[in-house]
Amino acid sequence: MAIDALVISEIDSFYGDSHVLHRVCVTLREGEILALLGRNGAGKTTTLSTTMGWLKPRHGSIAVFGEQIGGLAPENIVQKGVALVPQGRRIFPSLSVRENLAVAEIKRKGGNRPWTMERVFDTFPRLRERKSQTAGSLSGGEQQMLAIGRALMSNPRVLLMDEPSEGLAPQIVAEVGRIIASLREEGLSILLVEQNLELAMTLANDVVILNTGRVAASGKASDIAADQEVLDRNLGVF
Amino acid sequence: MQFWIIQTLNSLAMGGLLFLLSAGFSLIFGLMRIPNLAHGGLFMLGAYVGATLLGQSLPFWLAAIVAGALVGALGVILEGTLLRRMAGNEQGQVLITLGISFIIADLCLLSWGGDPVPLAAPRGLRPPVFLAGFAFPGYRLAVLGFALAAALGLWMLLERTRLGAMIRAGVDDREMARSVGIRVSRLFSAVFFLGAFLAGLGGVIGGPILSAYPGLDADMLPLALVVVILGGVGSLPGALVGSFLVGIIYNFGTALFPDFAYVILFLPMVVMLVVKPTGLFGRAMR
Numbered sequence: 001m002a003i004d005a006l007v008i009s010e011i012d013s014f015y016g017d018s019h020v021l022h023r024v025c026v027t028l029r030e031g032e033i034l035a036l037l038g039r040n041g042a043g044k045t046t047t048l049s050t051t052m053g054w055l056k057p058r059h060g061s062i063a064v065f066g067e068q069i070g071g072l073a074p075e076n077i078v079q080k081g082v083a084l085v086p087q088g089r090r091i092f093p094s095l096s097v098r099e100n101l102a103v104a105e106i107k108r109k110g111g112n113r114p115w116t117m118e119r120v121f122d123t124f125p126r127l128r129e130r131k132s133q134t135a136g137s138l139s140g141g142e143q144q145m146l147a148i149g150r151a152l153m154s155n156p157r158v159l160l161m162d163e164p165s166e167g168l169a170p171q172i173v174a175e176v177g178r179i180i181a182s183l184r185e186e187g188l189s190i191l192l193v194e195q196n197l198e199l200a201m202t203l204a205n206d207v208v209i210l211n212t213g214r215v216a217a218s219g220k221a222s223d224i225a226a227d228q229e230v231l232d233r234n235l236g237v238f
Numbered sequence: 239m240q241f242w243i244i245q246t247l248n249s250l251a252m253g254g255l256l257f258l259l260s261a262g263f264s265l266i267f268g269l270m271r272i273p274n275l276a277h278g279g280l281f282m283l284g285a286y287v288g289a290t291l292l293g294q295s296l297p298f299w300l301a302a303i304v305a306g307a308l309v310g311a312l313g314v315i316l317e318g319t320l321l322r323r324m325a326g327n328e329q330g331q332v333l334i335t336l337g338i339s340f341i342i343a344d345l346c347l348l349s350w351g352g353d354p355v356p357l358a359a360p361r362g363l364r365p366p367v368f369l370a371g372f373a374f375p376g377y378r379l380a381v382l383g384f385a386l387a388a389a390l391g392l393w394m395l396l397e398r399t400r401l402g403a404m405i406r407a408g409v410d411d412r413e414m415a416r417s418v419g420i421r422v423s424r425l426f427s428a429v430f431f432l433g434a435f436l437a438g439l440g441g442v443i444g445g446p447i448l449s450a451y452p453g454l455d456a457d458m459l460p461l462a463l464v465v466v467i468l469g470g471v472g473s474l475p476g477a478l479v480g481s482f483l484v485g486i487i488y489n490f491g492t493a494l495f496p497d498f499a500y501v502i503l504f505l506p507m508v509v510m511l512v513v514k515p516t517g518l519f520g521r522a523m524r
């Protein structure tokens with residue numbers, strides 16, 4: 001049996017005294033995309049934050065390819081092969097495009113096509129045109145591409161993406177979708193948080209739905225997409 | 239005419255000194271999110287150590303560098319021991335820097351006594367320089383030149399090196415910087431060394447103008463705070479422009495309206511806090 005890329009097992013997370021995640025479990029298989037869905041405030045970002053080490057889980061465990069990372073600091077978790085494209089992009093606004101990529105570079109042994117700055121520029125030609133500009137002056141779509149490129153510079157095995165289509169024009173959403181699919185083709189394992197249900201369901205192999213900090217449903221994307229009752233109960237507006 | 243020229247030069251020399259003090263203060267503030275309340279103490283300690291080194295007849299600029307390096311080393315040790323223990327507890331860290339400032343002040347009083355200790359300017363810079371028929375104090379011109387050179391060096395370090403880009407990334411968004419693999423706690427040490435070094439150096443270079451005396455620390459710290467509020471936390475251009483602004487406001491303010499010296503200095507600060515709380519060059523940090 002192959003080892004799964006990311007196994008989040010029964011985690012509880014808190015902001016101070018406020019208990020946000022309750023025994024959340026997510027299993028991402030190698031080379032697949034798992035969509036994590038849920039309403040605003042359901043706990044999607046908190047799940048990613050806990051995986052990246054921004055919050056320490058008070059219960060449960062997190063493993064990347066069998067190695068425990070729960071409770072490690074973010075700078076050590078990225079060394080283990082996890083990278084984050086955060087909600088709101090959070091590029092470094094006062095750094096140039098080139099510097100945003102350079103500070104995030106982690107070279108790893110092995111791997112057939114490592115990510116380098118040149119390769120990021122080949123994937124996102126718009127970034128090459130703007131490489132000397134400060135990142136804060138980029139458009140929203142360009143910032144999202146920079147955030148994705150920056151995450152890839154660490155040559156991750158597991159990519160966490162938090163609403164990469166948020167606030168983007170439709171044709172840019174489509175482009176981001178194509179890039180996510182092509183990353184999977186290369187064997188990257190992706191945990192994708194999305195509000196765009198159509199995009200999520202087209203890309204994902206599996207789906208986990210959170211509702212008020214608990215797993216409400218999980219299964220194959222095709223099964224969940226067909227279950228209108230589950231979608232209405234957990235994603236629909238009241 | 240001579241009045242205006244002299245006051246302008248005094249303002250610029252004071253601005254240069256303030257830059258040496260506040261560049262590091264601002265970087266530490268930007269990266270670690272705490273005002274280092276010991277920064278005035280580090281400046282004063284530099285001045286006293288410089289005075290002692292000059293007493294051993296070290297050449298002036300060498301004494302300044304050595305004093306700066308010693309104060310810088312002390313800064314790294316304080317950061318690596320006391321502050322790191324309080325990582326994540328920013329209020330606790332601020333209180334520790336306050337405690338350190340008291341300890342430095344008392345130890346200086348014990349070691350160098352209560353009387354001001356003068357520092358002699360380098361011999362070659364003591365006579366006035368005559369330019370276009372006016373007499374300029376040579377040493378103040380040199381301070382200005384030195385501060386501008388330091389600003390250029392710092393700018394190169396921050397804008398042209400990988401370390402500099404990592405520091406700026408940490409100022410922009412510390413959590414995200416850690417998540418791309420930047421070891422921000424190592425940057426704390428680097429920035430603390432740099433900041434303490436510049437403060438100690440500034441203390442020696444300011445010595446011939448200010449001399450070393452008990453209370454020098456408490457005189458300098460509020461000025462650094464005003465500089466950073468005017469210029470913007472974590473911004474080097476902000477520290478430079480803010481320093482010269484404070485130098486100009488302070489010198490002309492006290493010369494022209496001696497009764498309102500404090501108002502004149504702190505009024506612009508209050509206005510800035512209301513109009514643009516991030517300062518002239520600062521931006522919101524995460």
Ligand SMILES: Nc1ncnc2c1ncn2[C@@H]1O[C@H](COP(=O)(O)OP(=O)(O)OP(=O)(O)O)[C@@H](O)[C@H]1O
Nearest residue numbers: 015018020038039040041042043044045046047087
């Ligand atoms: N920094 C914080 N401090 C305190 N509470 C927080 C914090 N961030 C989020 N929360 C709370 O935790 C809960 C889960 O938030 P989270 O950001 O994980 O939701 P989400 O599913 O990502 O929502 P969205 O779709 O709006 O991004 C919410 O109730 C939110 O109010």
Ligand SMILES: [Mg+2]
Nearest residue numbers: 044045046087
């Ligand atoms: Mg979210």
